[in-house]
Amino acid sequence: MGMWSSGGGLSLTLVHKYDRRKDFHGYPIVGVGVNVFQFFSTYLPSGDLTGYIGDIVSSLKRTHNFSLSYNVLEGYAYGKLVNASENRWTGMVGALQSRKADLTVSELSITKERNDVISYTQPLYIVSRKLFVATQEDFTKQLLAYAAPMDKILLVCVFVNMAALALILYTIEWLRIRLLPMEEEPPVSLSLASWYMMSALLQQGCNTCPSSIASRSIYWLGFFLSVIVYTSYSATLVSHLTVEKPVTLPFSNLQQLSRISGWDAGCNNNDLFQVTSTQTCQGSVSEECRVLQRVWERVVMRRPGNIVSSYQQGIHKVLTEKYVFIGVDVATNYYIRDLPLKDACRVKELPGSYLKGGVAIGLQHHSPFRGIFDFSIQRIRETGLMNRLVQEWLSADRLCQMNTTNFASLADVAVIFMLLMVGAFLSGLCILLLLLIDYALRISDYDKLPFCKDLRLEANIEMGNMALLKLELSQMLEESDRSED
Incomplete structure (x- = not known):
């Protein structure tokens, strides 16, 4: 761009083309979203958006002066291939593919398969799937x-x-x-x-x-x-x-998890882990796909309840069962942060990342908005606004190390009471044994007295026990014969 004047001639103004084209003059844009993670996208009654992705979309709306209407899909409708289809998608990806929507107002994971049918802005955040387990209370210990x-x-x-x-x-x-x-x-x-x-x-x-x-x-x-x-x-x-010692688990990664029994694992229904294991990895020979498929077939599909309907349900199963939840790192930590401190500190995030990739705003394939949106998002990043949004919405630190004082519980000293009970039982058993021995000795000494035999003889006569009477008489006769001899 430039201006001509008779005195100065041609003077060029260096304005970026996206700055010249940033005003859409109220152009109507249709969005599509899901109501899964409120910290990514929250839909206000006024029609405005908030959350990490919601605030970025609202900033683009103000910068480029376009009107926005959106449709919120039910459930975990990010998008997966339709059954028996190679290129037809459901959810937000399907809405962009069929051109029913221009962009997503929720986060959308960037994958190679989706990139064949839709476009993305530059990545807004990097996420990965992590393994979350709870430290089980070892009462034996x-x-x-x-x-x-x-x-x-x-x-x-x-x-x-x-x-x-x-x-x-x-x-x-x-x-x-x-x-x-x-x-x-x-x-x-x-x-x-x-x-x-x-x-x-x-x-x-x-x-x-x-x-x-x-x-x-x-x-x-x-x-x-x-x-x-x-x-x-x-x-x-x-x-x-x-000092709290770390609990030793029989596994530390997905590959080891697929080889053991006694532990269940699962993810949220229609999560990218499920889509990748059941669809994307079909026919793949990569080591990552083989591990994902083994875990899915041997561990996740072992029980019907391993696939949960929400992150809250998955975390609850982690706390109450021998269950490994495979979830998005930032999302899982966000919900763990809302737990009571004792429960939140029991949930551990194992090392290792799976299906690591970026999330971005989804666009129609070859969308004309991609370049100008990326230009504006880069300015948001350079001004530090994106870092402030990360701290506001995605920071989920758990201060579990603040409480360093441990208190002895009943289970810690229960062995003392158990030893007291065992000692009391053994003492009673010894007393009973001594009484039995003393009683046996008394009976033995009692039978040796001469008048005791006469008493037993009279008792047998009164009771009419002829067999015992004959036995007693024969014994008395034998003793008298031996005494005469």
Whole structure:
């Protein structure tokens, strides 16, 4: 563009062609959208749009002065191939393909298959599918929390060492009695030596203690050993109860997930993961497609309920079941952020990204608006407005590390009450066993008394038990014959 004047001649004005053509003078543009992620597109009663994509579309509308009307499709209608069709699409992609709409007012993932039938603006955000799982509460680990600080080998070594010290103590006392017979102290038996070392291990005294210097040295050594064991145990127990250790999962990616049993996985109905696994990857030999198809066939299709109707339902299954939710990273984190802090921090995002790609505004194939919209979007990006929109709508950070204080729960100390109950049961069992033994001894001593036989004989006569009567009489006669002899 330029202007001519008689004095200055031709003067050129450097104005970009898209700046010259930016005013559409109220041209009517028809949009199509879905009501899935409100942070991407929210439809106001006034007909205006908000959200990350909604604000960008509204900015384009103001910049280029066009009128906008839109139709909101029901469900997860982003677009997939019609059954038994190679080039006919449903959803927003189908509306653009059939020229019923000029652009999408919602986000649309960029894929090679869709790019054959529609066009896109430049990418507005990069998304990917992630694996989301919840840390399962390991009650066995909690019940064994007081045994966890010490390795099994260490426990065995401690008891073997105390047994060895008891044996050494007994040996020293045995040698003392035989080599120094003048000493008047009573000898120490092996059981008493074991009791000494057990009291040393439990940091308790006893009513009798070794008297010789050699024996006391072994006894003091047992106390010193117990101090070291108690100190290391206490320090490790404190760290074990206060520091949260990561839960070990039997898988860390999709490929490992496809090979295990016991875990279910799924995605939102008609998600790009489903479309790619069931349609796009058909006949493909790429490694990514093979992994996606294996997961879909072996894990997702294992149960009908693995495909959910919303992200909220998928996150609920993650928290309540052994379930892996395959969802868009930013969308899943957005809904996790609204959970209570305890539940939100239980949900973990595994490393690894799948179906990574951009989302953009969809346009008709070879749309005349593509160049001028890309020009305006680039200016939005350069002015920093897009970063502000990302912070406003797509920031879903979870501050799970703020709460660093852990509190002991009933499950953490339940083993103490279980041990008390086991001890009480064993004590009662021992008492019952002693009573039975005492009763048996009394019966045995009672039968040996002479008058007891006469009492049993009279009882058998009164009851008319002739068989027992004959047996008793025969035994009495045999005893009397032996006494005469």
